[in-house]
Amino acid sequence: MVAATLQRHTDQARGASLHAEAVSHAFDIRGAPLPVLDHVSVTVAPGGFVALLGPSGCGKSTLLRLVAGLEPPDQGVITVGGQLVEGPDPSRLLVFQDPTLYPWRTVRGNVALGLEAQGVGRADRAARIDRALGLVGLSAFADAYPHQLSGGMAQRAALARALVNEPRLLLLDEPLGKLDALTRLAMQAEILRLWQEKRFTAVLVTHDVEEALILAERVIVLSDRPAAIRAELPVEVPYPRHRDDPDLVRLRRTILAILGQVT
């Protein structure tokens, strides 16, 4: 009981800070460098929620891949929780636009992936997986295969697969981009609830202005490729937010104007 309370308390303070300083990155397209990030600096406080907003293909996703440690940046320094990012780590997790569930594993097997990879014992695993599935409301579908799930359910499973590892930083790469409008609204509320409950640090990449405004504490607007920071706008509206909130409507107009200038 005491241990459980302690656990919850440390959970409260789980979010890790993120500092990306003057990060530049280029892809190699047949020998010619294609710059995608141009001196991007982003700072997120522990437990914060920041949205990166920009036109498609501007390099937002690349920034998340660099933060996740899947690739090293060409220039600049990225630290998470004060530690230099040198490779992937289960404390910083990416949720992709596609759920990318393994089709040969059940939902339970997919959620178990991280725990298996980290060598968590079988007994521990089962309890943590059950908790994660309950958290995203998928307990009834634990033994279903990915092809039996709807788009929203698959994305919930992908969230559970990340959350079961209790990440300190959750990187959301357009996680709702392929969902229908109604599922999207439900999943936005879901992500908000999970963030408020688990207090991880969240970075959301999206090109949906409204989604960024509903979810994030701060919105960073990026330019077209190579992505550079155009504007940073705090969203000082208490949760739960309403789409018709006059402050949000005003911010939305401002952001669209900035994006309009860019394109």
Place this chain on the structure above:
Amino acid sequence: MSGSITAVTAARVAAARAHVPVPPWRVLAAGTVWLALAGLTLALPETGDFPRTAAFAHGAAVIGLGLLPLGLLGARLGGFGARLQHWSPWLSALAIALLAWEVVTAKFDLLPMPFFPPPQAILEVFLDDWPRLGGSTLNSLILLAGGYAIGAGFGFVLGVAIGTSKAVGYWAHPVLRFVGPLPATAWLPLAFFVFPTSWSASTFLVALATGFPVTVLTWSGVAGANKAYFDVARTLGASPSFLVLRVAVPAALPHVFVGLFMGLGGSFAVLVVAEMLGVKSGLGWYLQWAQGWAAYANMYAALIVMALMCS
């Protein structure tokens, strides 16, 4: 949600299938045709001397007499009855084909004799020469199983290694490109010269014929696996061995099965050729031996065994 929809559709399709009416007289008709085959075989005079004509006719009569009560029981037989009804037109066609064959060979001698034996001559081979034919079949199966297992295992490991390791890919890829398209049979003279026994040579050839498609398809399965699967596993803390065994291998399995299937066909072909040329047993050897003695009935019998083995 989509899961339940799929289930509903599947149930509907199954229900629709179950309601297709199957005429119950089909099985009875098949039984009658087999009895007709038996009767005509016994009644018509023969142009040659075939000791197993009676056995052939009796066999056909047994099948015909067996089908009649089964046809009368019909739907009460459940799954077996449904399957019998489904295949009974084929059973009828088979009896008609046997009858036509019987008529043009043994009864009216319309086809040149040693090359086209009547069905009872082939039945005679199965009844009288089964020790030799059975032994050959067993030897072929043992050779095939050994070589196939070696080739499949080696090809699988090599394919995974090429797909996951740049260094292995660098060295193995050109070799595979150069040697792979060569038909395994082209290695035959070399194999019989290099290997101490014809058995080890055949095993090598069968393994080679199996290994190439398995290697290439395993490799393409690993290489074609969704790159995001690897990104997901890496962020979740997967070690290199986890990436190979739990991500690359399961993702490649559908391709591996295609490779195993293709390898089976190729390996059987090379086995038969190897047995014809060097090995002193097996179905390929039996074919060669039968041809040497102009025992064409034995040849057909061996071909039937091979067809049954492959199906």
